[in-house]
Amino acid sequence: MNILNIQLPKNHFHSLLHFAQSENHNAYTNWHGDTAYENLCGIHTLTPEDNTFLRTAEPMEMIAYMHKFIDYYNIDILQVADPTKAWLHTFFHDQLKYIGPPESVARLETDKLYAKEMAESVGIKTPRILKQGKYFDNDYANYSTFPTIEKPSHVWAPAVNIFNKDDCEHLIKLRSQGVPPRDTNADYFVEEYITDMIETNVFFVIANGEYRITHTQQIIGEDENKSADPKVWYIGSYIQPLKPEVDTIVREKAGIYLEEIAKMGGSYEGSFCGAYTSAGDWYFLEINVRPDIFNSTPTFMSADDYVKGYFEDINLFDKAWENKTCDKLLITSLHEGEEYPFHLHQKYDVSIPNNLEYIDNKFYVSGYGTDNEKGCGTIIADYNIPKEFVEEIEATTHWKFNEEPIR
Numbered sequence: 440m441n442i443l444n445i446q447l448p449k450n451h452f453h454s455l456l457h458f459a460q461s462e463n464h465n466a467y468t469n470w471h472g473d474t475a476y477e478n479l480c481g482i483h484t485l486t487p488e489d490n491t492f493l494r495t496a497e498p499m500e501m502i503a504y505m506h507k508f509i510d511y512y513n514i515d516i517l518q519v520a521d522p523t524k525a526w527l528h529t530f531f532h533d534q535l536k537y538i539g540p541p542e543s544v545a546r547l548e549t550d551k552l553y554a555k556e557m558a559e560s561v562g563i564k565t566p567r568i569l570k571q572g573k574y575f576d577n578d579y580a581n582y583s584t585f586p587t588i589e590k591p592s593h594v595w596a597p598a599v600n601i602f603n604k605d606d607c608e609h610l611i612k613l614r615s616q617g618v619p620p621r622d623t624n625a626d627y628f629v630e631e632y633i634t635d636m637i638e639t640n641v642f643f644v645i646a647n648g649e650y651r652i653t654h655t656q657q658i659i660g661e662d663e664n665k666s667a668d669p670k671v672w673y674i675g676s677y678i679q680p681l682k683p684e685v686d687t688i689v690r691e692k693a694g695i696y697l698e699e700i701a702k703m704g705g706s707y708e709g710s711f712c713g714a715y716t717s718a719g720d721w722y723f724l725e726i727n728v729r730p731d732i733f734n735s736t737p738t739f740m741s742a743d744d745y746v747k748g749y750f751e752d753i754n755l756f757d758k759a760w761e762n763k764t765c766d767k768l769l770i771t772s773l774h775e776g777e778e779y780p781f782h783l784h785q786k787y788d789v790s791i792p793n794n795l796e797y798i799d800n801k802f803y804v805s806g807y808g809t810d811n812e813k814g815c816g817t818i819i820a821d822y823n824i825p826k827e828f829v830e831e832i833e834a835t836t837h838w839k840f841n842e843e844p845i846r
Contacts, residue, residue: 440746442516443508444468445493445527449805450730451520452793455482457742464742467512469493472805475797502530509535516746520707520729522548522595528705538749540705540728547700548709548728549595552628558723561699563692565723566630566714575624580610582629586662592626594619598725599667600632606667613667633714633722639681641693641711642736644756646749648704650697651756652690654765655681660841672733673816677842678767685715692721706749735793735818736765766824769841770832771816772804779803779817780836787828790821 442458444451448471458466459481467483474484485493492504505527508514518538519527525545531537547554555565569584571592580589582601589610590598596619601607614621638661642653660676663669681689693711709728715721730736738745739759748755781802784791794805794817804815832838 440515440742441465441513442467442518443512443514444518444520445524446518446520447729448472448732449793450732450734451518452477452482452734453737453790454518454742454745456480457738457740457745459483461742465512467514473796473798476795476802476805479797480791498526501527505531522728525728532705536746536750538706540707540709541703544700544703544705544707544728547726550593551590551598551725552592552626554726555723557699558696561695563696563723564720566633568628569631570629571626572628573624573626574614574621579614579627580607582607584631586632588630588632590628590630591620592628594623594625596620598665600662600665601667609667633716635718636714636716636722637681637685638724639685639689639711639713639715639721641689641713642708643693643697643710644708644748644753645697645701646706646753648701649753650694650701651753652693652697653708653756653760654763655686655689656765656767657681657685671816673769673771673818673841674814675841677769677840678818679842680764681715688719689713689715689721692723696723696726733794733817735790736767736820737790737822739763739822763822765820765822767818767820768824768829769816769818770838771814771841772836772838773814774837775814776803777815777837780832780838783828783831784819787825787831789819789824789828792817792819 441464444455444466446468455466455468458464465483467485469490470477470484477484493501496504514535516536516538517531519525520539522545525540525542528537528539528541547557558565569587572579586600586602588598588600599610638658640656640658642655644651644653656678658676658678664672664674664676707728708730709726710731711726712724713721714724740748740755744755744759779795779802781791796803796805804817829840833840
């Protein structure tokens with residue numbers, strides 16, 4: 440089979456890798472940043488002209504282009520992991536195998552107020568709304584409750600954690616500089632900040648009206664990376680599994696939401712962000728209807744089973760993740776241009792990470808999505824990562840893990 444993937448920055452690396460490593464499959468994708476690493480792994484990246492066209496074309500132009508590309512490369516599967524291009528589902532879902540949400544589902548990610556209302560409609564708790572308004576209002580960012588969270592209502596943009604008056608002043612400065620979404624008179628809302636909680640992620644697959652939860656996790660230390668003046672995403676945060684009793688509750692609550700949105704159609708994967716409190720309550724925060732940007736999590740499936748899971752038997756996703764706890768280790772270096780120890784993945788048989796560059800026969804973390812003044816980082820993910828792998832990296836390189844990851 441031949442698969443064409445249209446993605447956000449590097450969020451389908453491992454599923455494409457399995458296609459590229461299979462004898463009878465080919466993987467084609469758009470791209471962001473340098474492509475040498477993907478090409479080394481056997482993933483075909485579009486020409487610069489085609490890549491730019493996909494990013495800038497008007498819908499009708501893009502539809503005509505897609506038909507030509509599908510015919511020329513004998514594409515069997517179209518995978519769309521960019522919510523802003525979910526309208527392609529309308530034109531192609533009945534013409535070939537299509538993996539990706541329809542527009543009505545993609546709206547859950549691009550319209551945060553709509554997703555929140557969907558959760559409330561099925562009885563799931565969400566944080567209280569403290570204020571609503573427009574970005575051009577005179578009292579914009581005149582907040583008095585801290586911490587709090589500001590979210591665009593119907594525009595696809597990140598939420599912002601606000602910790603103090605300085606953060607409010609910074610938001611007003613961003614508005615004066617025309618930084619989206621504050622460059623338009625769009626709606627926003629302000630939510631209460633749920634205290635005494637842990638941030639939980641739930642990863643899922645939906646296909647043919649059914650859902651499966653593949654795995655869950657807790658993310659720690661990410662609050663300041665989502666502030667009005669954020670750090671880069673890889674500084675100071677780390678990931679660990681949920682405790683079994685928490686995992687059970689989180690899966691149960693998330694399942695209520697997933698059962699509802701599975702009725703809306705489409706075959707795709709995504710994730711929830713939620714808050715689990717010490718009182719045992721779970722609050723819905725946000726949802727993505729595609730894998731994370733810079734996603735390094737393996738599928739634990741062959742390319743054939745990955746396709747069959749979407750179109751024949753969704754239980755194959757359960758089988759792939761059965762009895763697996765995926766270690767996710769956030770690794771960083773404060774040394775600009777630090778060579779990445781790729782050879783140790785081969786030595787210890789650990790799944791290779793996403794978001795690398797390949798230059799002069801050496802590997803580096805990509806400059807795309809990083810800030811060299813603040814170092815660089817990526818995520819290593821696999822089942823049962825050996826302790827010796829971690830120890831050798833830290834003993835022989837400048838790379839460090841954000842926590843003591845292997846206990």
